[in-house]
Amino acid sequence: MRPFDDIDRIARTEALDRVAAPARDLVNRVLTNRKIADVLHGVPIGHPLHPALAQLSFGSFLSAGLLDILPRTRRPATALIGVGLLVAGPTAASGWADYSQAHEEQQRVGIVHAAANITMITGYVASLAARLRGRSTRGALLGWAALAAGSAGAVLGGHLSYHQSLGANHAEDxxxxxxxxxxxxxxxxxxxxxxxxxxxxxxxxxxxxxxxxxxxxxxxxxxxxxxxxxxxxxxxxxxxxxxxxxxxxxxxxxxxxxxxxxxxxxxxxxxxxxxxxxxxxxxxxxxxxxxxx
Ligand code: FES
Structure with missing residues (x-):
């Protein structure tokens, strides 16, 4: 079996609909303003907004993880985690907007992608709190654990875009x-x-x-x-x-x-x-x- 076949299995797992469908309905109940929805989708820039923001937040977290390996770089790493957390809000909002208009198989992968990213954000909040209390080693360990969860989320996000064509231009050809x-x-x-x-x-x-x-x-x-x-x-x-x-x-x-x-x-x-x-x-x-x- 190829490593990414398991992601296709997620897309076929109907049991996930018990969480995915209510989540979609909740987003649609909350996101009723069409202009705001269009901004979150990326209509004004003519490009999906979510992947661009995700690059920014995950890139900050990844950079922080690398800095934590090096000596005397915990402060810039802490700053990068702060940046990543700031961008995480609009990143999540744009992702949920796209999710609300996705089909069932995309939503099943999307809900697992979201769970991985929520785990990542929770880990980075804990990491930042530890760093601000001066416990930098604990903060770095929490950051690396969060980065592992976020990496899984990033793989699923890539699968959604490239394999399941969520956000892709279906008229490009x-x-x-x-x-x-x-x-x-x-x-x-x-x-x-x-x-x-x-x-x-x-x-x-x-x-x-x-x-x-x-x-x-x-x-x-x-x-x-x-x-x-x-x-x-x-x-x-x-x-x-x-x-x-x-x-x-x-x-x-x-x-x-x-x-x-x-x-x-x-x-x-x-x-x-x-x-x-x-x-x-x-x-x-x-x-x-x-x-x-
Ligand atoms: S708006 Fe979704 S298929 Fe046309």
Missing amino acids: YPHIGPEDWTDAGALADLPEGEPVARRAGEVNVVVVRRGDEVRALGQRCPHASAPLSDGDLADVDGDTCVECPWHGSVFRLDDGRVMRGPATAPAAVFPTRVRDGRLELRVATWPGVPAS
């Missing part, structure tokens, strides 16, 4: 697989007015919205977790026509795929369109986030 040349996507007359519909162009599925003679097309897969955007509704956000994802409510501007509301942080893939002899043609934009025409 469109510019690589979408048609570079104008490609037929059906008759214009077959498109209903003001309604998202699925169409196929070459090898890719797209969602198409017609407004009069104007047609907008985005990649069918939601960048957050691959929901079919053609099952979503149109929404007006600040005067822009957008499509709302049917699964977790991310909202993308039709003109350029921009994220208007999270949890998605990456834009939807954009397909410029044109009409020739009553036929809709489209091709993929080489870079998401550019205007569709």
Whole structure:
């Protein structure tokens, strides 16, 4: 058995739902402000916030652990633990926000990841308290124990991101697989007015919205977790026509795929369109986030 197969077993352990589901429901009851949720997901920076903050807090703890090995470096190590604990609050908040929109298998790994990190934080609080009382050796031992728990949490966090694709951009491949040349996507007359519909162009599925003679097309897969955007509704956000994802409510501007509301942080893939002899043609934009025409 490979060492990381055990993490897949965590994802399959339904017994964890007894803790994971109530935790998800609690976060959703607490995190009702959409703007705050978007900040925690990372929408304003166009990138998941949690991994960036986690690097900062865990990096501080790891550095402190290394300094504790060296002579006469306990004071900077204590300062680094203070920094790590300060960043741990927003790190945890952003992680719980992502967790609340994850699917069941991700939540099972996520709840064990959270337990490991809570153990780590508890250990570092105890370590800091010991150091502030002058018991630096006890503080270093507690710090190393906390670092071991945090390392396990970090492995699970990496598994969530890279193996289970939590936070990954699920629309990243469109510019690589979408048609570079104008490609037929059906008759214009077959498109209903003001309604998202699925169409196929070459090898890719797209969602198409017609407004009069104007047609907008985005990649069918939601960048957050691959929901079919053609099952979503149109929404007006600040005067822009957008499509709302049917699964977790991310909202993308039709003109350029921009994220208007999270949890998605990456834009939807954009397909410029044109009409020739009553036929809709489209091709993929080489870079998401550019205007569709
Ligand atoms: S799949 Fe989650 S917002 Fe679209």
